[in-house]
Amino acid sequence: xxxxxxxxxxxxxxxxxxxxxxxxxxxxxxxxxxxxxxxxxxxxxxxxxxxxxxxxxxxxxxxxxxxxxxxxxxxxxxxxxxxxxxxxxxxxxxxxxxxxxxxxxxxxxxxxxxxxxxxxxxxxxxxxxxxxxxxxxxxxxxxxxxxxxxxxxxxxxxxxxxxxxxxxxxxxxxxxxxxxxxxxxxxxxxxxxxxx
Amino acid sequence: xxxxxxxxxxxxxxxxxxxxxxxxxxxxxxxxxxxxxxxxxxxxxxxxxxxxxxxxxxxxxxxxxxxxxxxxxxxxxxxxxxxxxxxxxxxxxxxxxxxxxxxxxxxxxxxxxxxxxxxxxxxxxxxxxxxxxxxxxxxxxxxxxxxxxxxxxxxxxxxxxxxxxxxxxxxxxxxxxxxxxxxxxxxxxxxxxxxx
DNA sequence: TCAGAAACATACTAAATAGTATTTTTTGTA
DNA sequence: TACAAAAAATACTATTTAGTATGTTTCTGA
Numbered sequence: 001x002x003x004x005x006x007x008x009x010x011x012x013x014x015x016x017x018x019x020x021x022x023x024x025x026x027x028x029x030x031x032x033x034x035x036x037x038x039x040x041x042x043x044x045x046x047x048x049x050x051x052x053x054x055x056x057x058x059x060x061x062x063x064x065x066x067x068x069x070x071x072x073x074x075x076x077x078x079x080x081x082x083x084x085x086x087x088x089x090x091x092x093x094x095x096x097x098x099x100x101x102x103x104x105x106x107x108x109x110x111x112x113x114x115x116x117x118x119x120x121x122x123x124x125x126x127x128x129x130x131x132x133x134x135x136x137x138x139x140x141x142x143x144x145x146x147x148x149x150x151x152x153x154x155x156x157x158x159x160x161x162x163x164x165x166x167x168x169x170x171x172x173x174x175x176x177x178x179x180x181x182x183x184x185x186x187x188x189x190x191x192x193x194x195x196x
Numbered sequence: 197x198x199x200x201x202x203x204x205x206x207x208x209x210x211x212x213x214x215x216x217x218x219x220x221x222x223x224x225x226x227x228x229x230x231x232x233x234x235x236x237x238x239x240x241x242x243x244x245x246x247x248x249x250x251x252x253x254x255x256x257x258x259x260x261x262x263x264x265x266x267x268x269x270x271x272x273x274x275x276x277x278x279x280x281x282x283x284x285x286x287x288x289x290x291x292x293x294x295x296x297x298x299x300x301x302x303x304x305x306x307x308x309x310x311x312x313x314x315x316x317x318x319x320x321x322x323x324x325x326x327x328x329x330x331x332x333x334x335x336x337x338x339x340x341x342x343x344x345x346x347x348x349x350x351x352x353x354x355x356x357x358x359x360x361x362x363x364x365x366x367x368x369x370x371x372x373x374x375x376x377x378x379x380x381x382x383x384x385x386x387x388x389x390x391x392x
Numbered sequence: 393t394c395a396g397a398a399a400c401a402t403a404c405t406a407a408a409t410a411g412t413a414t415t416t417t418t419t420g421t422a
Numbered sequence: 423t424a425c426a427a428a429a430a431a432t433a434c435t436a437t438t439t440a441g442t443a444t445g446t447t448t449c450t451g452a
Contacts (some may be wrong), residue, residue, distance in 0.1 A: 004429060022311055025221035031408060040411085042430045050410065101306065110370050111299065111307035115218055124370060153383075159376050160383035163363030170362050171355065174321060174398090176305050180355050187349075187356035194390050200399060201444090225440060236441085238400045246440065 008046045009060070011036050015053060016061045024054060024112050051117065054109075058123040062105060067167040068126050069095060071134040080142030081192045084135065088165060088188060092172075100181070103173035108164045142195075152195050153165050164188065172193050204242045205256070207232050211249060212257045216301050220250060220308050247313065250305075254319040258301060262323050265291060267330040276338030277388045280331065284361060284384060288368075288377040296377070299369035303362045328354050338391075348391050360384065 014036045018027045029050055033043050047053040073090065077083035091098065098104065106127055113120035135158040142148030169183040210232045214223045225246055229239050243249040269286065273279035287294065302323055309316035331354040338344030355390065364380040 023221070023308060025219070025308075026312060028408075030408080038433045041415095041432070044411070045429060048411095051284075096439080102311065107366055108307050110366055111304050112219060112221075114369055116222060121370065128367070128370060153379075156379040156383050159364070159367065160360065160378040160387075163367050163376075163380055164356065164360045164365060166366050167359030167361065167363030168355070170303055170306055170366070171324070171359050174308055174324060176315065180333065180359075183349075183352040183355040184359055187352050190390070191356075191387050194386070203399080224438075226438080235401045237402070237445090240441070241399060244441095 004046075007038065009041065011038060011043065011046060012053070012057055012061055016057045016068065016105070019054075020102050020108070023108065051119070054113070055119060055123055058109065059125070060121065062109075062127060065097065066106075066131060069097065070131050074134050074138045080138045080145070080147055081195065083138055083194055084161065085185075085189055088161075089185055091165070092168070092185065093178065098169075100172045100178050101176045104166060104169035107169055128162075133163065135161060139195075148195050157195065160191075161188070200242075202209060203234065203238065207210070207234060207242060208249070208253055208257055212253045212301070214300050215253065216249075216295075216304070220305065228372075247315070250309070251315060251319055254305065254316065254323070258305075258323060261293065262302075265293065267329050270330050270334045276334045276343055277391065279334055280357065281381075281385055281388055284357075285381055287361070288364070288381065289374065293375065294365075296368045296374050297372045300362060300365035303365055328358065331357060335391075343390050353391065356387075357384070 015032045016025070018031055018035060022031075029040070029043060032038075033040055036043075047056065056070065069091065070087070073087050074083045077086060102108070106124060109120065110124050114124070121168075132155075136154045139148060139152065139154035139157055143150055143152065143154070164184065168180060171180050172178060211223070211228045214227055214231060218227075225236070225239060228234075229236055232239075243252065256316065265287065266283070269283050270279045273282060280290050298304070302320060305316065306320050310320070328351075332350045335344060335350035335353055339346055339348065339350070345383065360380065364376060368374060
């Protein structure tokens with residue numbers, strides 16, 4: 001990797017951290033250049049605006065994370081229902097990229113930017129669609145292998161499961177405790193079992 | 197109601213509208229005084245800071261709405277499971293205080309303010325606790341009247357249902373369509389039926 | 393009716409903000 | 423090694439922001 005590329009990526013990573021913790025609006029360019037120890041000239045050499053950087057965070061930081069942590073695990077696990085449950089269990093209880101007190105980055109972004117920036121909206125929609133596709137495919141796989149009932153509506157279940165995940169992240173953030181995650185996971189298990 | 201009180205309430209209502217649409221950070225005091233046609237002097241006569249106003253919105257606008265639209269309906273409906281389902285159906289599909297493109301006000305607030313303002317956090321937690329209590333009570337009522345199985349964990353189910361609601365609001369906001377609400381509601385029904 | 397307080401209006405300020413113009417340094421390569 | 427382009431540093435600007443200081447008007451009760 002060229003040095004310039006490394007700088008760019010470093011800015012994105014640290015900026016993401018800041019934004020994940022503090023929110024997009026409340027993170028200023030000055031905050032970012034202070035923690036990255038990069039000058040304003042360097043920052044604006046790599047990004048022509050704050051919003052362009054925001055989009056780059058979605059596409060170059062969140063997207064790979066989605067692929068690695070939200071989609072791949074679904075494909076490696078044999079049993080589809082276990083795959084979904086274990087994914088959630090890992091994301092909520094074990095993953096240490098995501099912190100309970102800061103919620104879900106994609107969800108935070110959605111809440112904060114969707115009202116006023118359609119570019120962010122589009123980029124976030126792409127992420128969501130990709131995750132949706134992966135979960136739906138997993139359920140369809142289960143239907144084929146007879147571990148999930150044929151009458152189960154894969155898309156509906158996906159939406160139901162996804163919304164639960166986003167919501168519980170929000171609730172965990174509010175209460176600043178993983179306790180709600182445990183309750184959520186128990187009921188998720190019961191719900192998933194009902195699809196057998 | 198005294199005239200001054202009316203002014204205060206009018207500011208809160210219009211400010212809430214603005215914040216619900218644009219977000220808290222991106223709504224400036226100048227925005228608020230422009231749309232309320234109240235001068236800065238008047239604004240700061242009623243609220244000593246923007247954050248105090250934000251808290252007042254939670255306590256004086258959101259709280260009554262919670263009581264009227266999120267809690268009361270649970271208590272008037274006879275059958276507990278129907279009560280919960282109908283509540284969600286009403287909130288998502290019929291209520292016109294809440295708009296799909298702007299998501300859930302409480303959820304928006306949580307996402308945006310929780311990271312940096314513990315006062316907001318506390319106030320929002322109170323709202324959530326109240327709703328939690330109401331849903332849990334409804335489920336317990338169902339267990340007593342034998343419309344819900346005795347082995348159902350009321351608190352867990354409450355958390356599961358609530359997280360689904362928050363999440364689907366977020367998803368609806370992202371996709372700007374009530375279509376996801378329909379899918380969510382269908383699976384919610386199936387899930388609730390499994391508690392019988 | 394009039395004094396004093398409540399309610400509102402006007403004009404400002406200091407700080408923060410995103411972004412720019414210009415210069416300097418670093419780097420790859422002919 | 424020279425030199426052009428890439429990368430980064432510096433110093434600035436215009437605007438927006440929350441908030442204040444100091445009025446003026448309106449109301450209310452003795």
